Amino acid sequence: MVKETEIVEPAENNHTPPGWPIELIEFEPSGKAPKSPHGNGVYRFSAALTLSVILPRRGWTLIKQTKNYAYLRPPADQPNPPFRISIAVPTRAECVAIAKRSQARGKSWMGQLGEWPVLYIHERNRDMREMWRNRDTGKIETILHPVPLQSSLHIGEWGIWQAEVNDDSGDFVVTRFSPEPCPLEGATDQPTTAPVVDLFEGAERAVVLTTYERNSEARRRCIAHYGATCQACDLDYEKKYGAIGAGLIHVHHITPISRVSQEYQVDPVRDLVPLCATCHHVVHRREPPYTVLEIRRAIAERAACPLSGPREI
Numbered sequence: 001m002v003k004e005t006e007i008v009e010p011a012e013n014n015h016t017p018p019g020w021p022i023e024l025i026e027f028e029p030s031g032k033a034p035k036s037p038h039g040n041g042v043y044r045f046s047a048a049l050t051l052s053v054i055l056p057r058r059g060w061t062l063i064k065q066t067k068n069y070a071y072l073r074p075p076a077d078q079p080n081p082p083f084r085i086s087i088a089v090p091t092r093a094e095c096v097a098i099a100k101r102s103q104a105r106g107k108s109w110m111g112q113l114g115e116w117p118v119l120y121i122h123e124r125n126r127d128m129r130e131m132w133r134n135r136d137t138g139k140i141e142t143i144l145h146p147v148p149l150q151s152s153l154h155i156g157e158w159g160i161w162q163a164e165v166n167d168d169s170g171d172f173v174v175t176r177f178s179p180e181p182c183p184l185e186g187a188t189d190q191p192t193t194a195p196v197v198d199l200f201e202g203a204e205r206a207v208v209l210t211t212y213e214r215n216s217e218a219r220r221r222c223i224a225h226y227g228a229t230c231q232a233c234d235l236d237y238e239k240k241y242g243a244i245g246a247g248l249i250h251v252h253h254i255t256p257i258s259r260v261s262q263e264y265q266v267d268p269v270r271d272l273v274p275l276c277a278t279c280h281h282v283v284h285r286r287e288p289p290y291t292v293l294e295i296r297r298a299i300a301e302r303a304a305c306p307l308s309g310p311r312e313i
């Protein structure tokens with residue numbers, strides 16, 4: 001657990017740090033707040049930690065804050081989404097420089113730079129121990145997958161603006177710098193939802209999840225058990241696309257996030273499930289993710305009333 005620590009950074013205690021350009025950031029609510037009891041024109045936002053603080057400084061009214069959402073009423077001059085605010089954001093180069101200075105100090109820290117929450121994790125051990133039961137002997141077998149130590153810096157919050165810097169064999173690279181499209185490509189799983197109030201721990205866990213979902217041996221065992229078929233919609237890439245689709249499938253980690261820790265051991269059959277790219281995308285639309293059963297039900301419901309129009313998103 002990273003504690004708030006005293007860190008000397010130039011951007012601390014300063015809403016407009018020197019060298020940080022003021023950017024116009026456009027953002028969308030995750031929905032409207034219920035009319036009752038909030039009245040009309042109140043919106044729900046997912047970046048609760050950040051928005052509940054920075055928007056009231058800009059004429060917004062904070063109606064309510066929950067663990068996952070902030071409900072806010074916009075100022076009269078921009079009543080409808082998409083909303084815009086101007087705010088100082090670090091450049092990519094400055095993000096890397098902050099990561100390097102943090103690395104040099106040699107410890108994890110969290111705090112605030114400019115108006116953004118920041119979490120730096122120093123050289124985290126990401127080794128993974130995988131565990132399964134040997135079907136022949138009935139015994140538990142384990143294997144340790146060593147993963148290089150990695151430091152990472154996260155600035156901002158998902159749902160408004162965020163930057164992520166990771167060390168790639170000793171060199172820091174910017175791996176996320178929004179506003180940019182959410183990455184969800186190829187056979188790997190990029191968590192697009194850094195959890196909300198959970199931001200600090202969530203950022204760390206998201207990396208853990210990625211590691212599990214990318215682990216090739218666990219993935220192989222999972223597919224060996226279920227087949228390379230989407231367990232939510234039954235899509236089989238090879239059946240649909242022929243040879244060019246053979247073996248293509250995402251593997252999703254279904255264990256509740258709260259159970260994931262460095263000591264956590266993956267059971268490729270119980271904890272992992274093959275999903276097609278589309279279903280995987282939908283599963284991660286919510287934090288915590290939808291279950292495979294929920295997706296199956298949603299597809300069945302949709303199939304049952306094909307004439308209803310597209311629903312509001």
Ligand SMILES: [Zn+2]
Binds near residue numbers: 230234235277279
């Ligand atoms: Zn699917």
Ligand SMILES: [Zn+2]
Binds near residue numbers: 251
């Ligand atoms: Zn997933």
